[in-house]
Amino acid sequence: MNGLERPWTRHLAGYSLExxxxxxxSPVESFDPATAQCVTRSGRVYRLRGRPGLGQDAxxxxxxxxxxxxxxEERDVTQEVFAAISxxxxxxxHGVAD
Known part of the structure; x- marks a missing residue:
């Protein structure tokens, strides 16, 4: 996420239970749909839980x-991420078919 002159990055926006x-x-560096975990550039690990969407505070x-x-400029990839996790x-x- 940034714009035309800067590289796009992905960020998580939501509600912290902690x-x-x-x-x-900070920008997401990796995303594992199997564990619903993201690792950010700062090294923090986030686990996505529950249904997607932003509450008022977020x-x-x-x-x-x-x-x-x-x-x-921004592009919302929430549904893509949720679909990958699902x-x-x-x-x-069911296991992966060969």
Whole structure:
């Protein structure tokens, strides 16, 4: 996520169960649909839980973060990520066909 002149990065925006507040992470470096885990550039590991979507607090933090970071363009990949996690769960239950 950035724009035309800077490379796009992916960020998680959501609600932290640990901190009890909305947050946006540093750029995601890797994503494993089988474990629903993301590792960020800072090395922090996030596990995606529950249904996707932003609550009021997370939506506020996301808008503010974009303004501070001068983000003018974005692409929401929430449904793609959720679909990958869902597909990995199905494969895990049924095994992968050769």
């Amino acid at each position: 901190d009890g507040q909305g947050q946006v992470c 939506e506020y933090v996301w808008r503010r973060w974009k303004r501070i970071a001068s983000i003018t 597909a990995a769960k199905v494969e895990g239950r």
